[in-house]
Amino acid sequence: MNQRAAVHSVQETVPRRSALSEFGRRVWRFKAFYLMLLPGLLYYIVFKYIPMYGIIIAFKDYNMMDGIWSSPWASPWNKHFLAFFESPYFSQLLTNTFLISIYKLIFGMVPPIAMALLLNECRVRWFKSLVQTLTYMPHFLSWVIIYGILMSLLSQSSGLVNQWLEDAGGTAVPFLTSTSYFRSILVGSEIWQNLGWGAIIYLAAIAGIDPTLYEAARVDGAGRMRMIWHVTLPGIRTVIVMLFILNLGHILDAGFEQIYIMYNIQVYAVADILDTWVFRTGLQQLNFSLASAVGLFKAAIGLVLVLGSNKLAKRWGEGIW
Amino acid sequence: MKRMKAVSVMLTVIMISCGVLAGCSSGNSSDKDANNAPASGNAGSGASAASTVKLDIIETGNNLPSPDKDFIKKEIDKAIHSDLNLTVYASGDDYKNQLNVRLASGNLPDLFQVPDRASLKQFVEQGLLLDLTPYMDKLQPVKDFIGDESMKKTTMDGKAYAIPKAPNIPYNTYWIRKDWLDKLGLQPPATTDEFLNVVKAFAEQDPDGNGKKDTTGLTGSKLSTFAPIFGAFGVADPNTFYVKDGKLVNSLYDPAMKDALGFINKIIATGGVDPEIMANSGLQHQEKAIKGQAGIIWIDWPNLSKDQFTEQIKKVNPNADWMQLAPPKGPGGQYDGPFDAGGTSGMYAIPKALENNKEKLQKVFDLLNYVSGKDGSTLVQFGIQGTHYNLEGEKVVPTELMGKEAGFTWLYQFTGRPEMSYLQTKFAPQSKYIEFANSQPRIQILNGFLSNPDGYNPADAARFIEEEFVNFIYGKSPLDGYDAFLKKLESTMNFKTYMDASIKQLEELGYGK
Numbered sequence: 001m002n003q004r005a006a007v008h009s010v011q012e013t014v015p016r017r018s019a020l021s022e023f024g025r026r027v028w029r030f031k032a033f034y035l036m037l038l039p040g041l042l043y044y045i046v047f048k049y050i051p052m053y054g055i056i057i058a059f060k061d062y063n064m065m066d067g068i069w070s071s072p073w074a075s076p077w078n079k080h081f082l083a084f085f086e087s088p089y090f091s092q093l094l095t096n097t098f099l100i101s102i103y104k105l106i107f108g109m110v111p112p113i114a115m116a117l118l119l120n121e122c123r124v125r126w127f128k129s130l131v132q133t134l135t136y137m138p139h140f141l142s143w144v145i146i147y148g149i150l151m152s153l154l155s156q157s158s159g160l161v162n163q164w165l166e167d168a169g170g171t172a173v174p175f176l177t178s179t180s181y182f183r184s185i186l187v188g189s190e191i192w193q194n195l196g197w198g199a200i201i202y203l204a205a206i207a208g209i210d211p212t213l214y215e216a217a218r219v220d221g222a223g224r225m226r227m228i229w230h231v232t233l234p235g236i237r238t239v240i241v242m243l244f245i246l247n248l249g250h251i252l253d254a255g256f257e258q259i260y261i262m263y264n265i266q267v268y269a270v271a272d273i274l275d276t277w278v279f280r281t282g283l284q285q286l287n288f289s290l291a292s293a294v295g296l297f298k299a300a301i302g303l304v305l306v307l308g309s310n311k312l313a314k315r316w317g318e319g320i321w
Numbered sequence: 322m323k324r325m326k327a328v329s330v331m332l333t334v335i336m337i338s339c340g341v342l343a344g345c346s347s348g349n350s351s352d353k354d355a356n357n358a359p360a361s362g363n364a365g366s367g368a369s370a371a372s373t374v375k376l377d378i379i380e381t382g383n384n385l386p387s388p389d390k391d392f393i394k395k396e397i398d399k400a401i402h403s404d405l406n407l408t409v410y411a412s413g414d415d416y417k418n419q420l421n422v423r424l425a426s427g428n429l430p431d432l433f434q435v436p437d438r439a440s441l442k443q444f445v446e447q448g449l450l451l452d453l454t455p456y457m458d459k460l461q462p463v464k465d466f467i468g469d470e471s472m473k474k475t476t477m478d479g480k481a482y483a484i485p486k487a488p489n490i491p492y493n494t495y496w497i498r499k500d501w502l503d504k505l506g507l508q509p510p511a512t513t514d515e516f517l518n519v520v521k522a523f524a525e526q527d528p529d530g531n532g533k534k535d536t537t538g539l540t541g542s543k544l545s546t547f548a549p550i551f552g553a554f555g556v557a558d559p560n561t562f563y564v565k566d567g568k569l570v571n572s573l574y575d576p577a578m579k580d581a582l583g584f585i586n587k588i589i590a591t592g593g594v595d596p597e598i599m600a601n602s603g604l605q606h607q608e609k610a611i612k613g614q615a616g617i618i619w620i621d622w623p624n625l626s627k628d629q630f631t632e633q634i635k636k637v638n639p640n641a642d643w644m645q646l647a648p649p650k651g652p653g654g655q656y657d658g659p660f661d662a663g664g665t666s667g668m669y670a671i672p673k674a675l676e677n678n679k680e681k682l683q684k685v686f687d688l689l690n691y692v693s694g695k696d697g698s699t700l701v702q703f704g705i706q707g708t709h710y711n712l713e714g715e716k717v718v719p720t721e722l723m724g725k726e727a728g729f730t731w732l733y734q735f736t737g738r739p740e741m742s743y744l745q746t747k748f749a750p751q752s753k754y755i756e757f758a759n760s761q762p763r764i765q766i767l768n769g770f771l772s773n774p775d776g777y778n779p780a781d782a783a784r785f786i787e788e789e790f791v792n793f794i795y796g797k798s799p800l801d802g803y804d805a806f807l808k809k810l811e812s813t814m815n816f817k818t819y820m821d822a823s824i825k826q827l828e829e830l831g832y833g834k
Contacts, residue, residue, distance in 0.1 A: 063447050063448065064424055065448040088813040088814065155597060157595055157596055157609070158535075166534075172596075265543075265791055283421065285439070286421060286443045
C-alpha cells in the first residue's frame with residue numbers, strides 16, 4: 001500500500017516523464033522478475049529470432065560458397081515461391097498436407113482426453129500406473145521401429161493381420177501400398193504413439209481441479225458420469241482449447257518423419273506432403289532457397305491460423321492471450 | 322500394490338535411461354574418434370618429424386574399426402606422414418544429408434565422396450569443388466590406375482572435378498530357388514514365357530510344401546525387379562539413355578517399352594509377384610528371399626551368397642538352394658538389365674578451399690597416389706603382407722586373418738581397385754557367382770554422364786514416371802494411354818528440355834554419331 005502510494009506521489013511531482021523512463025523504472029522495480037525472465041528471453045532471441053534472418057535466402061539464389069549475405073537476389077524476387085506454386089504437384093501436396101493434419105488433429109484430439117478421464121476414474125492404483133506406463137511407452141519409439149512393427153502386422157505378403165484374414169477365408173488387404181488405407185494408417189499409428197503421452201497433460205489439468213467441486217456435486221447426488229460431464233470436462237476446457245490452438249499452428253506439419261519412412265511410390269498420391277516434397281526437391285538437390293520459401297509459406301499460414309483461432313476462442317472466452 | 326508401482330516406475334526409469342545412454346554412447350563414440358586421432362597422430366609425429374598433416378575424409382560405408390585398431394590407417398599414415406581421420410556413414414541418404422549440412426556450414430572435409438553425377442553438378446555450380454585439371458600431372462599414378470577413359474565420368478565443361486573409382490563390374494542377376502524348381506518338376510526358365518509360368522507356379526503350387534499358399538514367385542526392389550524383363554524386350558530401365566541401332570534413345574521413347582510394360586503387366590496379373598515390390602526399401606526383398614517367402618529375386622551376388630547370408634538361408638531351410646539365372650530370352654534379345662558405362666562405384670572430390678593450403682592439398686594427392694600405387698593398392702585391397710595375405714609369386718593368398726580383420730579395407734580404396742582380380746581373391750568361395758554376374762550381356766546405358774539442365778525438376782519427373790509406370794504394370798491405366806503419358810511428361814515436367822540437354826551432352830561425348 002505504502003509503496004504504491006509512494007510511486008503515485010512521484011508520478012504526480014514529475015508528470016511529464018517520458019514513456020521510456022517510465023518503462024525503465026518499472027523494470028527496475030520488478031528487477032528480480034525481469035532477471036528471471038532474462039534466460040528465457042535470451043534463448044528466444046539467440047535461437048529463434050536471430051536465425052530468422054536466414055529467411056532472406058528464400059528471396060535469394062543461395063550459393064553456399066557466397067554465404068547468406070552475398071548470394072545474389074533472386075529475380076524476380078518471388079522466383080522460388082513461383083517454382084513451388086507452379087509445381088505440377090502443388091495442389092495435391094497442399095491437399096494431402098491439410099487432410100492428414102486435420103485428420104490427425106480431429107481424430108487425435110478425443111482419445112487422449114478419454115484416456116485421461118478413464119485413468120482418472122480408475123481406482124486401482126497399480127493398474128492405473130501400469131496402463132499409463134504401457135500407453136506412453138510408444139512415445140519413445142522412433143518411427144522406423146513403429147514402421148517395422150506395422151510391416152510385420154500389415155504387410156500384404158507376410159503380415160500377421162493378413163494371414164489371419166486369409167486363414168479366415170478372406171483375401172489379403174494391401175494396407176501399406178493402397179491409397180485407400182494409407183492415410184488411416186498414418187493417423188492411426190500417430191494416435192497409438194501419442195495416446196498415453198497426450199493424456200499426461202490432461203491428467204495434470206484434472207489434478208488441478210478443486211476437489212470441493214466434486215464434493216459439492218456428490219452432495220447434490222451426482223453420479224460419476226455427471227461429475228465427469230459437469231466438473232472434470234469443464235475444468236480442463238481451457239487446456240483442451242489451448243492445445244487445440246497450439247496444434248492448429250502446426251497444421252502444415254503433417255509429420256515429415258513418419259510419412260517419409262512409411263510412404264512409397266504407390267501411395268504418393270495421398271501421402272506426399274509439403275515437407276517430403278521439400279526434402280526431395282529442395283534439400284536433396286541443395287536447393288535451399290526453395291526449401292526456405294516453402295518453410296516461410298508454411299509459417300505464414302500457421303501464423304494466420306493461430307491468430308484466427310485464438311480470436312475465435314476468445315469469443316467463447318477461452319483464448320490464450 | 323506398492324511394489325507394482327515401483328516396478329512400473331523402474332521400467333520407466335530404465336526406458337528413459339536407455340534412451341539417454343544410447344544418445345550418450347553414440348555421442349561418445351565420435352568423441353572417442355576425435356580423442357584418439359590426435360593421440361595416434363602424436364605417436365606418428367614422434368617418429369616422423371613434424372610433417373604429419375591431418376586429413377578429414379568422409380564417405381559412405383560401414384564397419385570401420387576404431388583408429389587404434391585400424392591397421393590400414395596406421396600403414397597409410399606411416400607411408401605418407403599423414404593423420405587420416407576417416408568417418409563413414411552407413412546409409413547413402415544419411416551420408417547425403419550429412420554432407421549437405423557440412424557443406425552448408427562451411428565445415429568441409431579435405432576429401433569426400435560425391436554421391437552421384439547430379440550432386441557433382443550441384444557442387445560445381447555452388448563453386449565448392451577444386452578444379453583438378455591443372456593438377457592432373459601431379460596425379461599421374463591415379464590416372465594410370467583408373468584409366469584415362471574413367472576421367473570422363475567426372476568431367477564437366479572440360480574440367481575434372483573429382484576422381485572416379487576404377488571401373489566396376491555388374492553384380493546383379495536373377496537368383497532362383499533350384500530346390501523349388503525340382504520340387505515342381507520345372508526347368509530353369511530360359512524364355513520370358515517360361516519365366517512367367519515359373520513365377521506363377523511358385524506362387525500357386527506350394528513349392529515349400531507347407532500346405533499353405535504363402536509364397537510369391539518374384540521379389541525385388543522397385544521397378545528394377547523387372548530389369549532382365551525390360552532387357553528381354555531390348556529396353557533398359559525407365560528413363561535411361563542408350564545407343565540402339567546407332568542412334569541415341571531414351572528408354573521411355575523406345576517403341577519396345579510398351580511391349581515390355583504389357584508383358585510385365587501379364588506377369589503381375591498371375592498374382593505371383595510380391596505385391597510389395599514398390600514398398601521394398603533397403604534390403605526387405607533380401608529378407609523375404611532368406612525367409613523362404615520368394616522363389617526368384619533380382620539382387621546382387623554379395624547379398625545372397627556371402628557366408629553370413631548363406632548361413633541364414635540354411636538356418637531357415639537347410640535344403641534351400643539358390644542359383645543364378647541367366648536372363649530370359651525375349652523378342653528383343655537377352656540382356657541382364659542395364660549397366661551404366663558412366664557410372665562409378667564412387668567418386669571423390671576435394672573442396673575448393675584447399676586451394677590455399679598447398680601442404681594439405683599435396684597430402685591429399687599423396688594419399689590418392691599412394692592408394693593407386695602398387696604397395697598402397699595392395700594394402701587397401703588385402704591388408705598387410707604376412708598378416709592378412711602371403712604372396713606366392715604374383716598370386717595373393719589370403720590368410721585366415723584376412724576374412725576376420727580385413728573386411729573393412731575397401732573403405733580406403735579411394736580410387737577403387739582392379740575389380741575382378743580383387744573379388745576373386747577376397748571372395749574365393751563366391752568367385753563363380755562373380756564371374757557369372759560379370760559375364761551376362763547387359764545394355765550399356767549412359768546416364769552416368771548426364772547432368773540435369775536448369776528448369777527441370779528431376780524429383781518431380783522421377784516421381785511422375787515411376788507412378789505412371791506402376792499404374793501401367795498393375796493394370797490401373799491401360800497401355801493405350803502410354804503416348805498420352807509421354808505427352809503429359811513433356812508438357813508438365815519440362816521433359817523436353819531434359820531430353821534435348823541430355824542428347825546434346827552425350828553427342829558431345831561422341832555417342833550416337
